Amino acid sequence: xxxxxxxxxxxxxxxxxxxxxxxxxxxxxxxxxxxxxxxxxxxxxxxxxxxxxxxxxxxxxxxxxxxxxxxxxxxxxxxxxxxxxxxxxxxxxxxxxxxxxxxxxxxxxxxxxxxxxxxxxxxxxxxxxxxxxxxxxxxxxxxxxxxxxxxxxxxxxxxxxxxxxxxxxxxxxxxxxxxxxxxxxxxxxxxxxxxxxxxxxxxxxxxxxxxxxxxxxxxxxxxxxxxxxxxxxxxxxxxxxxxxxxxxxxxxxxxxxxxxxxxxxxxxxxxxxxxxxxxxxxxxxxxxxxxxxxxxxxxxxxxxxxxxxxxxxxxxxxxxxxxxxxxxxxxxxx
Amino acid sequence: xxxxxxxxxxxxxxxxxxxxxxxxxxxxxxxxxxxxxxxxxxxxxxxxxxxxxxxxxxxxxxxxxxxxxxxxxxxxxxxxxxxxxxxxxxxxxxxxxxxxxxxxxxxxxxxxxxxxxxxxxxxxxxxxxxxxxxxxxxxxxxxxxxxxxxxxxxxxxxxxxxxxxxxxxxxxxxxxxxxxxxxxxxxxxxxxxxxxxxxxxxxxxxxxxxxxxxxxxxxxxxxxxxxxxxxxxxxxxxxxxxxxxxxxxxxxxxxxxxxxxxxxxxxxxxxxxxxxxxxxxxxxxxxxxxxxxxxxxxxxxxxxxxxxxxxxxxxxxxxxxxxxxxxxxxxxxx
Numbered sequence: 001x002x003x004x005x006x007x008x009x010x011x012x013x014x015x016x017x018x019x020x021x022x023x024x025x026x027x028x029x030x031x032x033x034x035x036x037x038x039x040x041x042x043x044x045x046x047x048x049x050x051x052x053x054x055x056x057x058x059x060x061x062x063x064x065x066x067x068x069x070x071x072x073x074x075x076x077x078x079x080x081x082x083x084x085x086x087x088x089x090x091x092x093x094x095x096x097x098x099x100x101x102x103x104x105x106x107x108x109x110x111x112x113x114x115x116x117x118x119x120x121x122x123x124x125x126x127x128x129x130x131x132x133x134x135x136x137x138x139x140x141x142x143x144x145x146x147x148x149x150x151x152x153x154x155x156x157x158x159x160x161x162x163x164x165x166x167x168x169x170x171x172x173x174x175x176x177x178x179x180x181x182x183x184x185x186x187x188x189x190x191x192x193x194x195x196x197x198x199x200x201x202x203x204x205x206x207x208x209x210x211x212x213x214x215x216x217x218x219x220x221x222x223x224x225x226x227x228x229x230x231x232x233x234x235x236x237x238x239x240x241x242x243x244x245x246x247x248x249x250x251x252x253x254x255x256x257x258x259x260x261x262x263x264x265x266x267x268x269x270x271x272x273x274x275x276x277x278x279x280x281x282x283x284x285x286x287x288x289x290x291x292x293x294x295x296x297x298x299x300x301x302x303x304x305x306x307x308x309x310x311x312x313x314x315x316x317x318x319x320x321x322x323x324x325x326x327x328x329x330x331x332x333x334x
Numbered sequence: 335x336x337x338x339x340x341x342x343x344x345x346x347x348x349x350x351x352x353x354x355x356x357x358x359x360x361x362x363x364x365x366x367x368x369x370x371x372x373x374x375x376x377x378x379x380x381x382x383x384x385x386x387x388x389x390x391x392x393x394x395x396x397x398x399x400x401x402x403x404x405x406x407x408x409x410x411x412x413x414x415x416x417x418x419x420x421x422x423x424x425x426x427x428x429x430x431x432x433x434x435x436x437x438x439x440x441x442x443x444x445x446x447x448x449x450x451x452x453x454x455x456x457x458x459x460x461x462x463x464x465x466x467x468x469x470x471x472x473x474x475x476x477x478x479x480x481x482x483x484x485x486x487x488x489x490x491x492x493x494x495x496x497x498x499x500x501x502x503x504x505x506x507x508x509x510x511x512x513x514x515x516x517x518x519x520x521x522x523x524x525x526x527x528x529x530x531x532x533x534x535x536x537x538x539x540x541x542x543x544x545x546x547x548x549x550x551x552x553x554x555x556x557x558x559x560x561x562x563x564x565x566x567x568x569x570x571x572x573x574x575x576x577x578x579x580x581x582x583x584x585x586x587x588x589x590x591x592x593x594x595x596x597x598x599x600x601x602x603x604x605x606x607x608x609x610x611x612x613x614x615x616x617x618x619x620x621x622x623x624x625x626x627x628x629x630x631x632x633x634x635x636x637x638x639x640x641x642x643x644x645x646x647x648x649x650x651x652x653x654x655x656x657x658x659x660x661x662x663x664x665x666x667x668x
Contacts, residue, residue, distance in 0.1 A: 042491065044498040096460060100453035119434035122456055123494045126430060129460070130486035133467060137476075137483040145479050149471040152464035157376065160457045164378040 018317040022066055028080040029062045029087065036088075036131060048116050048124050052091060057107070061086040061191040064216075064325070068195025068209050070318035075198070078139045082194045085135035085148065090187050092128035093155050095121060097183075100163070101246045108237035143197045151190040158182020166247045171269075173254055177218070180225075185217025192216070205313070212309040212322065219302035219329040225250035226295050229287045241283035247271060251298060252291035260289060296330065303330040352651040356400055362414040363396045363421065370422075370465055382450050382458045386425060391441070395420045395525040398550075398659070402529025402543050404652035409532070412473045416528045419469035419482065424521050426462035427489050429455060431517075434497070435580045442571035477531045485524040492516020500581045505603070507588055511552070514559075519551025526550070542643045546656065549640035553663040556633040559584035563621045575617035581605060585632060586625035594623060630664065637664040 037049035062083030069079045097103075098111040099121050105111060113121040129152070136148035161179045164170075192213030196206040228236065228243045229252055236242070243250050249269065256265050267273050268282035286292075306326040313319045371383035396417030403413045431437075432445040433455050439445060447455040463486070470482035495513045498504075526547030530540045562570065562577045563586055570576070577584050583603060590599050601607050602616035620626075640660040647653045 040491075042494050042498045044501065045494045096456050100451075100456055117434075117497070118452070120494070120497055122430050122434055122459075123490060123497060125456075125460075126463070127487070127490040127494060129463060130483065130490045133486055134483040137480050140476060142471075142474060142476065142479075145476075146468075146471045149464065149468040152467055153461070156457060156461040156464045157374075157379075160376050160379045160454070160461060163451070163453050163457060164376045167378065 018070070018321060022063065025066045025076060025080065025083075026059055026062060028076070029059060029084050032080060032084045032135075033087070044116075044120065045124065045127065048112060048120060049127075051115060052095065052112055052124065052128075059083075059087060061090055061187055064188060064191040064213065064322075065195040067318050067322050067325075068192040068212075069199040071196065071205065071209070071313050072199030072201045074195065074200070078141070078198050079195060081135045081139045082144060082198060083191065085132045085139075086151075086187055086190045086194065088128045088132040088135065089148075089151065089155070089190070092125045092132060093159070093183070093187075095125035095128065097159060099125070100159075101248075103238065103242065103246070105238045139198065141197060144194050147190055147194055147197065151186050154182045154186035156182075158184075158186070162248060165249070169270075171249060171254060171257060173251070176249065176251060176254060180218060180221040181214070184221040184224075185214050188217030188220070189213040208309045208312060212306050212326075215302045215306035215309065216326055216329055219299045219306060219326070222251055222295055222299040222302065223330055226252055226292055226299070229253075229283060230292060241279070244268060244283065244286075245279065250295075252286055252295040255291040255294045256286045256289055259291075260285075299330040303327060352404070352655060356397065359400045359410060359414065359417075360393055360396060362410070363393060363418050366414060366418045366469075367421070378450075378454065379458065379461065382446060382454060383461075385449060386429065386446055386458065386462075393417075393421060395424055395521055398522060398525040398547065398656075399529040401652050401656050401659075402526040402546075403533040405530065405539065405543070405647050406533030406535045408529065408534070412475070412532050413529060415469045415473045416478060416532060417525065419466045419473075420485075420521055420524045420528065422462045422466040422469065423482075423485065423489070423524070426459045426466060427493070427517070427521075429459035429462065431493060433459070434493075435582075437572065437576065437580070439572045473532065475531060478528050481524055481528055481531065485520050488516045488520035490516075492518075492520070496582060499583070503604075505583060505588060505591060507585070510583065510585060510588060514552060514555040515548070518555040518558075519548050522551030522554070523547040539647070542646060546640050546643040546660075549636045549643065550660055550663055553633045553636035553640060553660070556585055556629055556636065557664055560586055560626055560629050560633070563587075563617060564626060575613070578602060578617065578620075579613065584629075586620055586623075586629040589625040589628045590620045590623055593625075594619075633664040637661060 033053050037046050037053055040046045040049065065079055065083035065086060094106065095112050098106060099113045099118060103111050104114060112124060116124070133148065136145055139145070158179050158181065161175065161182060165175050165179065189210055190213075193206060193210040196209035201209065225243060228250065229241055231240060233239060239245065244253055253265075253269060256262070257269060262285060264273075264278065264282045265285060268279055273279050273282065303326045306329070307323050310319050310322055310326075367387050371380050371387055374380045374383065399413055399417035399420060428440065429446050432440060433447045433452060437445050438448055446458060450458070467482065470479055473479070492513050492515065495509065495516060499509050499513065523544055524547075527540060527544040530543035535543065559577065562584065563575055565574060567573060573579065578587060587599075587603060590596070591603060596619060598607075598612065598616045599619060602613055607613050607616065637660045640663070641657050644653050644656055644660075
């Protein structure tokens with residue numbers, strides 16, 4: 001059994017206790033985030049930070065940090081710092097990502113560069129990277145800081161890979177999986193491995209939580225890539241098929257290229273369609289094919305591995321909730 | 335006397351020893367920097383990193399880190415990590431800065447966004463921020479990491495202030511000094527305070543080296559702002575008066591606004607001149623006025639304060655070299 005070194009009460013909490021506690025812990029993250037826009041004295045920055053940080057979202061990454069830390073014994077304050085750092089790192093990477101992809105909306109709201117200059121957008125992203133580094137540092141844990149630096153590198157590697165692959169027309173699955181590991185799964189790892197570090201788990205427990213976060217993140221991103229094709233504008237808060245429109249090739253599209261000899265899809269992938277109606281048709285053909293089941297099968301395989309990584313931890317509410325999150329991660333397209 | 339806790343031999347080295355040692359230490363920084371472009375496996379990234387990291391420059395910040403660490407007892411390896419981290423942070427901030435300012439050349443070479451997409455440029459900057467964080471983390475010093483995070487925040491604050499001040503037409507000296515402290519002096523502080531931390535100086539010694547770096551950085555930036563007006567295209571590697579052309583208001587320009595009732599200069603500051611010949615004339619009028627002597631007087635005052643901050647350290651080659659750097663910092667326009 002992994003988990004806390006001594007006889008841990010981690011498995012003994014009742015479900016309601018865990019949910020109540022998590023609620024109050026996440027409220028701490030909200031307070032820290034709200035404080036960020038208030039503490040700056042450059043008015044432009046404060047205003048832009050409020051725009052970008054206001055929509056609370058699901059705070060999935062801080063949630064994972066708290067739940068992971070529940071497998072051992074952690075100080076709530078340091079996990080709050082970690083969870084907020086990971087959330088801000090996520091936000092910063094989205095700001096730069098939306099700018100370089102020229103995305104107009106996210107979660108139904110205008111992206112930052114729609115309401116600010118590209119100049120201010122780059123710098124607000126940088127500012128959130130900086131703030132995130134400061135919060136990671138405030139945990140006073142060398143291991144968390146090293147993890148933070150690795151995460152930053154992995155995100156950049158994933159995003160640069162996306163640009164390079166798009167320019168080179170690279171259509172390999174290997175590159176796809178490396179891209180989403182860098183862009184998405186690395187942030188899940190930062191939350192789950194970081195929570196495990198702060199909870200003083202043994203090295204095998206930390207490695208297990210690293211595997212959990214990695215596989216959960218992969219499942220989550222594949223399901224998200226499916227949703228981009230099968231969702232509606234209302235659910236997505238952005239146009240259906242945005243990834244392909246921006247030249248980002250995802251797993252269902254790779255399957256369609258490999259298995260359907262459809263010239264329309266080929267042209268859409270090659271960026272050779274400008275007529276919106278034709279593009280919509282290409283998206284609909286992929287969404288109506290077995291590409292979706294194939295991709296969701298892959299997502300479920302990753303979700304299963306995430307679940308497995310938890311097997312050595314004691315049964316209890318924290319583990320049960322993490323298992324449910326793994327199951328849920330591969331169901332987001334329904 | 336500040337400096338190393340025990341009877342330190344720091345003051346006993348001969349000048350040639352110090353210079354030779356510094357040369358071999360800086361070679362270590364070059365090796366680390368060269369390794370960065372080689373270790374990446376995204377070809378586009380490797381190529382862009384080589385472009386941006388190739389021109390060796392003066393490596394002023396790593397030099398300051400080594401010299402500061404010589405006031406106590408530091409491990410060369412950790413100071414090499416620190417110096418490289420600060421140099422990369424500097425490079426990353428220049429990449430984003432040149433992109434948002436739309437500068438075409440730096441040190442006579444095309445800026446990164448001239449040879450790569452804005453997308454890749456933002457991400458290469460982010461990558462160097464990440465690499466820099468990883469190197470700072472590798473020093474294994476919590477104090478250095480905290481300093482690194484503060485530096486990142488200060489740089490962003492300075493750059494955002496520049497954007498906000500330009501948009502608001504803010505012409506106060508207070509804002510100018512806060513901008514250059516954030517953008518420039520903070521990186522000097524990272525080098526000198528970081529060197530002092532790694533050399534195990536006492537807290538008053540660390541504070542003295544913080545003051546040294548801060549004042550040196552202010553002197554350096556003011557002299558640089560003067561050079562932007564008084565230099566030649568050949569010396570600058572970019573057009574004369576680039577700052578004003580980009581809407582960045584520097585100390586000599588502030589003096590000219592405060593003291594000369596020159597409508598041409600007023601129009602240039604307000605961004606109301608598009609004719610290049612008229613703009614050149616406005617630049618020449620500022621460069622030919624007492625604005626230059628005034629600004630250099632301020633630079634010398636800061637350089638003097640930097641020198642003073644060293645007064646409590648034992649005499650010796652390290653201190654002498656740092657004093658010379660202070661003197662030199664306010665003479666760069668000649």
